[in-house]
Amino acid sequence: MKLLTVIGARPQFIKAATVSRVIKSRDDITEILVHTGQHYDANMSDIFFDEMQIPRPDHHLGIGGGTHGAMTGRQLEAIEQVLLDEKPDCVLVYGDTNSTLAGALAAVKLHVPVAHVEAGLRSFNRRMPEEINRILTDHASDLLFAPTKTAMRNLAKEGIPTDRTHLVGDVMYDACLFYSDRARKPEWFDTLGVEPLDFVLATVHRAENTDNPTRLAGILRGLAGAKRPVIFPVHPRTRQKIDALALAEQLGLHLVPPVGYLEMIWLEQNCAVVATDSGGVQKEAYFHGKPCVTLRDETEWVELVEAGVNVLAGTDAESVASALAIHGSPRGTADLFGDGQSASAIVSRLMALQSRPQ
Ligand code: UD1
Numbered sequence: 001m002k003l004l005t006v007i008g009a010r011p012q013f014i015k016a017a018t019v020s021r022v023i024k025s026r027d028d029i030t031e032i033l034v035h036t037g038q039h040y041d042a043n044m045s046d047i048f049f050d051e052m053q054i055p056r057p058d059h060h061l062g063i064g065g066g067t068h069g070a071m072t073g074r075q076l077e078a079i080e081q082v083l084l085d086e087k088p089d090c091v092l093v094y095g096d097t098n099s100t101l102a103g104a105l106a107a108v109k110l111h112v113p114v115a116h117v118e119a120g121l122r123s124f125n126r127r128m129p130e131e132i133n134r135i136l137t138d139h140a141s142d143l144l145f146a147p148t149k150t151a152m153r154n155l156a157k158e159g160i161p162t163d164r165t166h167l168v169g170d171v172m173y174d175a176c177l178f179y180s181d182r183a184r185k186p187e188w189f190d191t192l193g194v195e196p197l198d199f200v201l202a203t204v205h206r207a208e209n210t211d212n213p214t215r216l217a218g219i220l221r222g223l224a225g226a227k228r229p230v231i232f233p234v235h236p237r238t239r240q241k242i243d244a245l246a247l248a249e250q251l252g253l254h255l256v257p258p259v260g261y262l263e264m265i266w267l268e269q270n271c272a273v274v275a276t277d278s279g280g281v282q283k284e285a286y287f288h289g290k291p292c293v294t295l296r297d298e299t300e301w302v303e304l305v306e307a308g309v310n311v312l313a314g315t316d317a318e319s320v321a322s323a324l325a326i327h328g329s330p331r332g333t334a335d336l337f338g339d340g341q342s343a344s345a346i347v348s349r350l351m352a353l354q355s356r357p358q
């Protein structure tokens with residue numbers, strides 16, 4: 001089988017690393033990797049390919065930045081041309097970014113089967129660009145790989161035929177298991193004067209938070225109100241908005257550039273508590289046995305809230321600060337995200353697609 005994978009943003013490199021490794025171990029499937037260029041800074045892209053041994057992209061489209069319509073449209077056109085040239089048997093997309101939607105749309109219009117990893121997640125907030133990307137991608141897909149039972153239920157409710165949907169667990173759990181003992185302490189950590197197990201690890205990048213000065217200021221003040229130091233690897237879009245507010249430095253937060261995955265998992269393993277609006281980081285907090293304060297009003301990962309390991313704090317400074325007063329590490333006992341073999345399950349299903357009558 002000739003599989004063509006479309007990726008473009010940081011979490012997709014991490015997810016694809018696990019599936020690409022399984023593909024490399026087999027001789028009945030080859031992978032063509034297309035990087036849209038949505039994320040392009042070295043610490044948002046190259047570092048993951050280097051340290052996670054992801055194969056170099058076969059096609060780099062160099063399409064990042066701009067408005068949603070412009071980015072998605074340019075990616076759609078460029079991916080279509082790659083598909084016409086490569087003629088794959090299937091296109092694989094991950095998550096909920098503009099690159100995900102562009103890949104799915106380009107393929108379905110050319111009648112190339114689409115497989116979607118992380119299908120069925122819903123925030124039920126249609127103002128989130130990710131929610132639109134997910135819904136459209138799921139409905140364009142032939143094979144939908146759901147990470148959780150909730151995701152399976154969401155797909156069933158939307159009338160997606162059950163023979164297309166497969167509960168496979170979460171590839172980010174596979175990644176966590178594979179890379180955990182390769183975790184690396186950031187070089188700058190010892191210069192901060194922060195003790196391991198006594199800091200808040202924060203990340204923020206959702207448009208609804210970065211592009212709303214009231215929400216962003218609430219988050220920054222809430223973090224500053226925590227009783228522990230805060231280490232905050234700052235996503236480039238957030239950096240621009242924080243600089244405009246000119247608030248963070250005076251609040252005493254430790255702002256650092258984005259880190260690679262190996263350093264990120266060290267920080268997750270060694271923090272006291274995570275504060276984030278990231279989807280992936282909410283799950284990784286759970287994988288590493290850390291409580292998570294989610295800086296949003298809703299989450300797609302409802303299991304974590306139900307299990308009591310994740311608190312939805314919103315962005316009000318007081319509620320963020322009081323949620324961060326958490327003590328201990330409430331490790332949920334339930335196996336919420338599969339058995340760490342999601343990538344193998346996905347590749348097996350992809351191979352079955354080939355033998356299916358069209
Ligand atoms: C995107 C995804 C989001 C995902 C996130 C992962 C969409 C709609 N959003 O959000 O779902 O959670 O990636 O991190 O697809 N920038 C740089 N350098 C980079 C990348 C981005 O400077 O390497 C800046 C640019 O100003 C860019 C802005 O960040 O315009 C936003 O980047 P974009 O990829 O549009 O959205 P993200 O917020 O990264």
Ligand code: UDP
Nearest residue numbers: 010011014233258259260261264278279280
């Ligand atoms: N991540 C990273 N370095 C950072 C911040 C995050 O390697 O500085 C990793 C994190 O460990 C997780 C993934 O990026 O695996 C999450 O991506 P992000 O938060 O950008 O997007 P989301 O998951 O919200 O789509």
